Amino acid sequence: MMEKKIKPVSPADWRALRAQLNHTFTPHKSIRDEGVFNGRDRLLQQVSDTVSQPGKHVIIYGERGLGKTSFANVAAKELALAPRVTVIRKSCTVEHTFGMIWHELLHDYELDGKKANQALGDKPSVHDVFDWVNKLHKANHYVFILDEFDRMQDRDGKKLLADLIKQLSDEIDNVTLILVGVARNLADLFADHESLPRAMMQVKMPRMASDELKDIILTRVPDIGMGIEANALDATVSLSQGFPGYTHLLALHAGRAAIARQSIEIAHADLEAALQEALADVQEHIAAAYKKAVRSSRQNNYEEVLLACALAQNDEQGMFAPSAVSRALEQKLKKKLSGASFSRNLAQFCEKARGPTLIKQGANYGFDYALLKPFVLMKGVEKGRILIRDVR
Ligand SMILES: Nc1ncnc2c1ncn2[C@@H]1O[C@H](COP(=O)(O)OP(=O)(O)OP(=O)(O)O)[C@@H](O)[C@H]1O
Numbered sequence: 001m002m003e004k005k006i007k008p009v010s011p012a013d014w015r016a017l018r019a020q021l022n023h024t025f026t027p028h029k030s031i032r033d034e035g036v037f038n039g040r041d042r043l044l045q046q047v048s049d050t051v052s053q054p055g056k057h058v059i060i061y062g063e064r065g066l067g068k069t070s071f072a073n074v075a076a077k078e079l080a081l082a083p084r085v086t087v088i089r090k091s092c093t094v095e096h097t098f099g100m101i102w103h104e105l106l107h108d109y110e111l112d113g114k115k116a117n118q119a120l121g122d123k124p125s126v127h128d129v130f131d132w133v134n135k136l137h138k139a140n141h142y143v144f145i146l147d148e149f150d151r152m153q154d155r156d157g158k159k160l161l162a163d164l165i166k167q168l169s170d171e172i173d174n175v176t177l178i179l180v181g182v183a184r185n186l187a188d189l190f191a192d193h194e195s196l197p198r199a200m201m202q203v204k205m206p207r208m209a210s211d212e213l214k215d216i217i218l219t220r221v222p223d224i225g226m227g228i229e230a231n232a233l234d235a236t237v238s239l240s241q242g243f244p245g246y247t248h249l250l251a252l253h254a255g256r257a258a259i260a261r262q263s264i265e266i267a268h269a270d271l272e273a274a275l276q277e278a279l280a281d282v283q284e285h286i287a288a289a290y291k292k293a294v295r296s297s298r299q300n301n302y303e304e305v306l307l308a309c310a311l312a313q314n315d316e317q318g319m320f321a322p323s324a325v326s327r328a329l330e331q332k333l334k335k336k337l338s339g340a341s342f343s344r345n346l347a348q349f350c351e352k353a354r355g356p357t358l359i360k361q362g363a364n365y366g367f368d369y370a371l372l373k374p375f376v377l378m379k380g381v382e383k384g385r386i387l388i389r390d391v392r
């Protein structure tokens with residue numbers, strides 16, 4: 001059934017609507033509540049199936065900003081709904097060692113009258129932790145989730161953890177570890193990944209599908225009595241490039257633009273009008289990465305070549321051929337560069353001095369930091385170099 005939309009009347013009503021909108025779209029906050037979590041059904045199913053198999057563990061990795069923490073939060077809640085399942089979720093920092101991780105995960109438990117940190121000490125061995133975990137109540141299933149695992153710097157600690165997981169998977173059925181972190185591949189997350197047990201399910205978190213991103217908007221706007229036109233919805237989704245944070249960001253600012261002209265229907269023009277504000281509201285490190293990529297004191301083509309990279313046809317891994325970049329330059333930006341100057345630009349984007357912004361694999365290139373690509377596209381639209389419909 002269609003929600004009945006009541007248009008605000010007084011300035012105070014419009015302000016109240018804006019406050020609701022600000023609350024509804026959360027570009028800078030992970031989701032905690034399953035009621036406002038969209039999509040990811042398959043992944044949730046996969047993780048819950050794995051957890052119910054004895055001796056199995058999970059590692060979830062993927063690009064920054066894909067929704068890993070939100071997923072970990074919601075998975076923790078869902079898993080805890082099963083009888084006799086206890087879920088303990090913690091986040092790693094750069095300071096975390098093997099010992100600290102287990103002090104925190106086992107914080108609420110006592111063994112022989114001792115707290116974990118007292119009993120395990122600063123530098124517990126794999127054996128010490130295994131012993132403790134082995135003494136947890138056998139009738140319960142314990143799921144330990146470690147988020148932001150990429151932040152842990154302690155390489156030896158990671159090795160100890162891999163050893164422990166191996167031993168747990170061989171010998172203990174009522175404990176599951178779920179590790180979550182930013183990484184392009186497993187080797188980036190776990191230098192020693194060959195030593196991980198085969199029983200460890202490895203999941204590369206995919207970008208969110210267009211329908212899932214649409215749902216982020218379509219499940220939220222009616223709740224606050226607003227609507228969105230189909231072309232504005234499609235444009236928001238295509239600019240988001242599979243990253244849910246951008247969907248929140250663009251919907252938030254487009255919604256504000258609609259409210260500013262006293263409309264409860266978000267239109268395509270609202271999205272266009274909102275780009276400048278949205279770009280100013282992205283996380284600081286993304287804006288800084290863009291600045292670093294294109295900075296120059298002289299007349300140059302960096303911005304256009306980078307935009308052409310973002311527009312270039314790419315494969316499933318996000319890699320594109322130089323020929324696709326020059327095609328985008330010519331066809332969409334109406335710009336023709338000499339082969340030499342264009343190749344020089346691509347090579348410069350791979351240098352540390354410019355980020356690196358791109359990585360090179362074989363003859364192809366890709367964005368080193370995938371979250372930068374939607375920003376580059378939005379910047380291109382904002383500067384009038386392309387139209388939103390040029391973005392696929
Ligand atoms: N399934 C989802 N449904 C709705 N919004 C989501 C979903 N997943 C993530 N988001 C939103 O996307 C943004 C990024 O989410 P989150 O912080 O979980 O990503 P992350 O992968 O943990 O990021 P990082 O790599 O920086 O740790 C947040 O604004 C969050 O609210």
Ligand SMILES: [Mg+2]
Nearest residue numbers: 068069070148
């Ligand atoms: Mg996170």
